[in-house]
Amino acid sequence: MKNDKLIFSMSNNTLFNRTKPPAPEPESPVQFPEWHETQLSNGLKVLIYEEHSIPTVLLKLITKTGSIHDNDLYQLAGFTYTLLTHGTTSRSATQIADEIDFYGATLSSSAGFDKGTVSLNMMTKYLDEGLDLMADVVLNPTFPESELEFVRAQALSRLKASYAEADHLASDAFNKSVYQSHPYGNPSAGTEASLQAIQTADVKAFYEKYAAPNNAFLIVAGDVRIDDIVEKLEARFGAWQPKPVEPVSYPTPSESNANKVTVVHKDGAVQSTIYVGHLGFKRNHPDYIAFSVMNMILGGYFGSRLNLNIREQKGFTYSIHSTLEGNKELGDFYVTVKVRNEVTREAIQEIMTELEKIRSEKVTEAELEAVKQYMTGMFVIRNESPAAIASRLLVTELYDLPKDYNQTYSQKVRAVTSDDVLAVAQKYLHPANAYIVLSGDAKAVAPSLSDFGEVSCLDAMGNKFEG
Secondary structure, eight states: OOOTTEEEETTTTEEEETTSOOOOOOOOOOOOOOOEEEEOTTOOEEEEEEOOSSSEEEEEEEESOSGGGOTTSTTHHHHHHHHGGGBBSSOBHHHHHHHHHHTTOEEEEEEOSSOEEEEEEEEGGGHHHHHHHHHHHHHSBOOOHHHHHHHHHHHHHHHHHHTTOHHHHHHHHHHHHHHTTSGGGSOTTOOHHHHHHOOHHHHHHHHHHHOOGGGEEEEEEESOOHHHHHHHHHHHHTTOOOOOOOOOOOOOOOOOSSOEEEEEEOTTOSEEEEEEEEEOOOTTOTTHHHHHHHHIIIIISTTSHHIIIIIIITOOOSOEEEEEEEOSSOEEEEEEEEEEGGGHHHHHHHHHHHHHHHTTSOOOHHHHHHHHHHHHHHHHHTTSSHHHHHHHHHHHHHTTOOTTHHHHHHHHHHTOOHHHHHHHHHHHOOGGGOEEEEEEOHHHHGGGOGGGSEEEEEOTTSOBOOO
């Protein structure tokens, strides 16, 4: 009789039971690769990872600024860094694009919350030409008026489209609820008023204020020799002059003392995009790794409690996850999921139940061991390319993590106990004081949510929605 739970091995004439996963093999001792740190004559810190298996090199110049410094001109940092590759004193935007295309390279620039980035990725044999171009856009940008208008038009188009995107509406409303007047809560695509207000003088002033070698660092990963690349970098960037960069402080958001519900109305929506969460902590917090283990068990991977409950058992969604978003100054924790209107209330209730459960009972040793195996295994897998190593070094430097963070990460994950998981859950999870934010049809879902807390309904522009 056929038994589809068993599989026959031809190699040793044995049967394997497919209902039982194989036990994990002992973890192989894998070390984070060695890298070198130095400085140019102007103080620009350079982190170098040599890897010669492929004749390519990646460079990332990170300036410690971003949308956190936009003030009321939302997207100012984004405009500024986008425009770096749109013209210099010796090259037009078209010439830059043609030159990069000729060498089969990529040159890009962008800004996030806490960083402005210029990236170059190319074959090693053309590195000299690529460095000349990269240095030109960093040191000699002109921010042409015509290019500013091009970038503005694109930004306005994206903003208009975002008003119809449930994910964008829910995410922005959640950030605003959590961070309030802190810049991390600013609208991620800007506003029409802010996008129209940005002028060339604003862009130039922003770059002049924050772009300096003493406020930046450079990562090099790939097919280079340390002495050779340092010499090349010194020749291109050594004349970049340091200058004072005054630190800016912002008020810390107040934490909620009760659940608050916000529904961003999306007319005719048949499903809700839900965020449930609150303030967390910044990326270099000492409890970050223990919280990450707890979060992985809760909702961080496919085998998590939230996924097994809301996807596998209830069938409410295809995907649900929880996240600790650690930034340079602050951070937040959230659970997010998309569900159909009819089960919106029940999905939120199940999220609350799982949050309460993980902070009231110890996780099982089996759960804990499975997650630790997963996290340490994925850490190794995600370190298999120069680009991945560059990303690790970027996070370590930008967020002021210990120098040995990557070398000791796996050891610290393995050291987390079920007592540690319970302690961080009880200390940092606050399901009774959470922001419950969703984008969906307010007329269909809002009436069922009042027992979670005070309900506010908004339109896509953030104005009160009366229905």
